[in-house]
Amino acid sequence: MGVAIAFIGTLFLTKKENTFSISRENISDVIYNEARIAILALDSNGNVDSCNQYAQKLLGVNEDEQYSLTELFDCSEEQFERIMNGKKLAEHLLSVKTKISCNIQAVVSRDVYGDSYGVVLMATDATAEEKVMEQQILIEKTEHISDQLVHTLSKTIEAKDQYTKGHSTRVAQYSVMIGERYGYDKQKLKQLEYAALLHDVGKIGVADTIINKPGRLTDEEFAEMKKHPVIGSEILSEISEIPDVAVGARWHHEKYDGTGYPDQMKGEDISEISRIIAVADAYDAMTSNRSYRDCLDQEVVRKEIERGIGKQFDPEFARIMLEVIDADTEYRLHE
Template identity: 55%
Template sequence: MNPQIIVVDDDPMILKRAWNILSEADMKVVALKSGEQLLKHIADNPAPDLILLDIRMPEMDGFETLEKLRAIQKKGQETPVIFLTASEDDGAEEKGLSMGAMDFIKKPFIPGVLKIRVSHAVELIRLQRNLEQEVGEKTKENEQLFLDVVASLADAIDAKDTYTNGHSRRVAEYSKEIAKRYGYDEKNQDNIYMMGLLHDVGKIGVPDEVINKPGRLTDEEFAAIKKHPAIGAKILENIKGMPALASGARWHHERFDGRGYPEGIKGKEIPEQARIIAVADAYDAMTSNRSYRGALSQEKVREQIENGKESQFDPVFADIMIAMIDEDKDYKMHDSKIHGTES
C-alpha cells in the first residue's frame, strides 16, 4: 500500500514542491496550510503514515500543533511527525525531539534527500508496527497457553473432590463478575479470573480421604485442610511473572473480622482480590453438593452472605454477590454460564 503523507506548511511553494517530490515517489500526499487544518483533517480521516510539519507558522506554530495533535490521539496510536524547519536553532530541535518528533528536515530541502528521508521513516514506522503486531499476537498466544495450562491444573485439583468438580472454574467466573461490577478493567478482571482458578491449588497437598470424608472432620483432619492456603501460596510464588497469584491462594480463607486462617489478618489488610474470591468461594460452596450435605436453597445462601457481612466478608463485595443472587430469579447461576464458559 502506498504510504500516506500529510505536509503542513504556510508557504504554498513549499507545499507544492513537497507534493511533487513525494507524489513522484508513489506516495499519497495531502497538503495543508495550517495546524488548524491538520487537526480538522486528522479528526475526520484515517491517520496517515507520517506528518511533515513546519515549525514557524502564524497563529499556531508546529510545536503547539503537535501538542494538540497528541492530545486528540490515543496513546500508542500517535502519528509520527517530522518537523520542517529553516532555522539553525539547536534549541528548536531539542524541544521538538523532547515532544516526541521523529526527526527534522531542513528547508529548503533537496528533492532526493527529502524522498530518501521520508521513505526511510515510513519503512521504519511500518517495521515497528509489524513487530508490535507480531509481539502482541505472540503475547496473546502465550497468555492463552498459560490459561489453558492453569485451567487444566485447576481441573486436576478439583478432581480430588468427587463432589465439587468444576469448583475452581466457577469461583473464577464469580470472582471475575464481582470484579467487573466493582469497576475492574478487563486486564484486572482476567487477572482475578486466573487467581480464582488457582485459589485451591494447595489442596494438592491434602490427602484425598480428608477432602472426601463424608462426616465431620477431626481436629487433625481440619488442621490438614487449613494448610492448603499456605501450600498453594508456596507453589504459586514460583510463578515470578504473576506474583499476585499467590495472594489469592494464601488469603482466600481469611475473614473480614480477623478470625480466618492461615494468618488471621482482617479488614483491608486482606488483599482486595482475596476478599472478592472469598465471597465467590463461599457462594460456590453453599450452592454445591458436598460430601456432608446437599446444596443450600437460594434463600439460605442469600441469608448466609447477608449475615456474613462485616464478619466473614467484605460488605462491599458481599453486597455485589447479593445483587447477583437477586438477579438470579430462577436460581440457575450456580449451574449456568456467566461469561460464556461452562461452569
C-alpha cells in the same frame, strides 16, 4: 490511517502563492511535532515545502533544506507518479538517508476548482511497526499459553477432589461477576479469574483420604485441611507474572473480622482479590451438593451472605454478591 490523511489533506494545508505548507494555525503542536508519523507537504513537482520534526528524524532531513521526493526515497518513476496522484503504495519505500523502510500514504490537495496544488505525504517506520506486531503476537501467544496452563492446573486440582468438581471454575465465574460490578478493567478481571481458578491449588498437598472423605471431617482432619492455603501460596509464589495469585490462595479463608486462617488477617489488610474470592468461595460451597447435604435454597444462601457482612465478608463485596443473587431470579447460579 487513510481517514487521518484525508483530514490532514483537507484542513491542514495552506496555499501561498505557488507553494503550500502545513498550516500551524489549524494543527496543534502536539499532533504536528509529537505524532509518530512523518508529515510532509509536497508541491506539484514533488519538492518538499515543509515537514514536521518526526519526518526530519525518520528521513534524516533538515526543514530548512530543499529536497525532492526522489531524494528522500528510493522510488521508481511509477511509484513517484502513484504518490503524486494520491494512490496507495502496496510496497514499502526505503529512506535514502536513514535506510529505514517506510510505509507511505499520500493525499492530493486540490483548490476550489479541483486543480491539484500538491500532496500531503505521511510516512511511518515499517520496521518498527512490524516489531510491534511481532511483540503483540508474542504477548497474545504467551497469554494464551498462561490461560491454558492455569485451566489445566485447575482441572488437576478438581480431579483430586471427587466431591467438588467444577468448584474452582464456578468460584472464578462468581469472582469475575463481582469484579465486573465493582469496576475492574479487563486486565484486573483476568488476574482475578486466574487467582480464583487456583485458590485451592494447595489441596494437592492434602491427603486424598481427607479430601475425599464422605461426611464431615474430624478436628484433626480439618486441621490438616486448613494447611492448604499455605501450601497453595508456596506453590504459586514463583508465578510473578500473575499478581496476587499467591495471596489469593493464601488468604481466601481469612475473615473480615480477623477470625479466619491461616494468618488471622483483618479487614482491608486482606488483599482485595482474596476478599472477593472469599465471598465467591463461600457462595459456591453453599450452592453445591455435598456428600452430607444437598445444595441450599437460594434464600438460605442469601441470608448467610447477609449475616456474614463485616464478619466473614468484606461488606462491599458481600453486598455485590447479594446483587448478583437478587438478579439470579431463576436460581441458575449453583452446581
